[in-house]
Amino acid sequence: MEFIDSHCHLAMDAFSEDRHEVIERFFKEGGISLLSVSTNIDEFYLNKELCEKYSGIYTSLGWHPHDAKVFGKKEEDFLKEVASKKLINAVGEIGLDFYYDNSPREEQIRAFEIQLRIAKKFNLPVIIHTRDADGETASVLRKHRGIRGVIHCFTSGEDFFDTAVKLDFYISFSGIITFPKAEDLRKLVKKAPIDRVFFETDSPYLSPVPFRGKRNEPLRVKHTIEKAAELKEMDAKTLSSIANNNFYNLFGKNPF
Numbered sequence: 001m002e003f004i005d006s007h008c009h010l011a012m013d014a015f016s017e018d019r020h021e022v023i024e025r026f027f028k029e030g031g032i033s034l035l036s037v038s039t040n041i042d043e044f045y046l047n048k049e050l051c052e053k054y055s056g057i058y059t060s061l062g063w064h065p066h067d068a069k070v071f072g073k074k075e076e077d078f079l080k081e082v083a084s085k086k087l088i089n090a091v092g093e094i095g096l097d098f099y100y101d102n103s104p105r106e107e108q109i110r111a112f113e114i115q116l117r118i119a120k121k122f123n124l125p126v127i128i129h130t131r132d133a134d135g136e137t138a139s140v141l142r143k144h145r146g147i148r149g150v151i152h153c154f155t156s157g158e159d160f161f162d163t164a165v166k167l168d169f170y171i172s173f174s175g176i177i178t179f180p181k182a183e184d185l186r187k188l189v190k191k192a193p194i195d196r197v198f199f200e201t202d203s204p205y206l207s208p209v210p211f212r213g214k215r216n217e218p219l220r221v222k223h224t225i226e227k228a229a230e231l232k233e234m235d236a237k238t239l240s241s242i243a244n245n246n247f248y249n250l251f252g253k254n255p256f
């Protein structure tokens with residue numbers, strides 16, 4: 001089975017000891033592409049090195065809602081520069097997180113909208129993070145209609161799911177779909193249109209069953225795909241190849 005991890009954070013310190021071993025394990029076992037998200041300038045440079053070394057690695061750049069308070073002029077200019085040079089395949093992750101509220105809500109909305117405008121200007125898709133802010137995220141996305149993107153690590157309810165699909169967004173499911181309590185989410189996996197889904201680990205976070213509590217890594221996306229295939233009563237290989245096409249449809253070709 002050939003598979004893709006559509007969202008992980010290989011530039012984080014959790015991988016500083018064995019980053020290359022983790023990557024090589026992924027490609028050796030059937031991984032064909034992964035997108036390693038950059039959440040700041042330093043992470044972007046580290047991910048860029050990975051993109052140059054491995055042809056299957058993509059990166060994006062965006063200030064997470066947690067960091068909206070540090071998203072200033074310098075960050076905005078840097079994002080515009082890498083977007084204009086086509087060094088990234090997406091803007092993100094960006095969005096709203098009213099669960100942790102690590103940045104004031106007005107600051108989160110401000111940083112979110114600036115980054116959406118940059119994505120639109122440079123015709124890049126967006127990677128959306130939303131937690132406990134579905135109504136607000138939906139209204140911002142409606143206001144900026146016409147931008148393509150994905151709702152990453154989907155954990156919201158059915159209303160937001162329907163809105164996202166209506167706005168032509170993709171839905172990315174993580175290892176959470178394997179967690180015992182995720183019954184509602186599994187219903188949405190079953191419901192999800194096949195041409196709108198792909199899968200992610202969000203490594204180093206969110207290890208799927210049977211690895212819960214351990215550091216996650218891109219290879220484990222396999223378990224999430226297998227679980228989704230079981231829910232959709234499909235062959236995992238077929239589901240994975242459709243998800244791979246969806247990923248390439250959204251993010252396009254690797255610029256490196």
Ligand SMILES: [Zn+2]
Nearest residue numbers: 007037093202
């Ligand atoms: Zn993430």
